[in-house]
Amino acid sequence: MHYQRHRKAGTLPPPMxxxxxxxxxxxxxxxxxxxxxxxxxxxxxxxxxxxxxxxxMRIPPTPAERFWRKVDKSGPVxxxxxxxxxxxxxxxWIWAASIDGRGYGQFSITPGHNVRAHRFSFELSGGVLDxxxxxxxxxxxxxxxxxxxxxxxxxxxxxxxAHRARVMTxxxxxxxxxxxxx
Numbered sequence: 001m002h003y004q005r006h007r008k009a010g011t012l013p014p015p016m017x018x019x020x021x022x023x024x025x026x027x028x029x030x031x032x033x034x035x036x037x038x039x040x041x042x043x044x045x046x047x048x049x050x051x052x053x054x055x056x057m058r059i060p061p062t063p064a065e066r067f068w069r070k071v072d073k074s075g076p077v078x079x080x081x082x083x084x085x086x087x088x089x090x091x092x093w094i095w096a097a098s099i100d101g102r103g104y105g106q107f108s109i110t111p112g113h114n115v116r117a118h119r120f121s122f123e124l125s126g127g128v129l130d131x132x133x134x135x136x137x138x139x140x141x142x143x144x145x146x147x148x149x150x151x152x153x154x155x156x157x158x159x160x161x162a163h164r165a166r167v168m169t170x171x172x173x174x175x176x177x178x179x180x181x182x
Contacts, residue, residue: 070097081168084139121145
């Protein structure tokens with residue numbers, strides 16, 4: 001009511017001039033952005049609200065840390081007749097991520113740089129890869145990345161072992177179908 005009376009009578013005092021807005025820089029020394037709250041720019045203020053620290057930075061995991069997150073160490077015990085079973089090397093560690101067209105695990109070290117998971121596991125365990133040699137799965141499980149189940153062999157030895165594994169598998173399946181033949 002008072003306002004309308006002053007408006008009609010023209011007795012309102014002139015509006016107070018507003019001070020000019022001068023943006024302040026973020027209080028983080030290397031940040032050129034403008035302050036929005038608590039002396040920080042939107043970026044640092046958001047980090048403070050989310051993580052409790054305006055300078056928080058995510059430390060990316062190493063390739064080894066990323067690799068072992070994708071491994072299930074409670075895999076099957078190697079089948080009877082495999083070298084891993086004969087040597088008592090324990091359970092398979094199954095690769096639980098990307099698989100290539102031949103049934104082997106595939107791991108991306110960096111974007112666009114994929115390697116076979118069992119080869120990466122062999123290297124992580126201290127093995128040195130020789131380009132002329134193959135990595136043989138002693139357990140005959142292509143997705144196994146247990147370093148104890150991996151052995152570097154010549155291509156000829158790898159083929160010989162693969163043939164032995166096929167023969168043992170065929171023999172075991174035959175024994176299951178015809179138990180009286182044993």
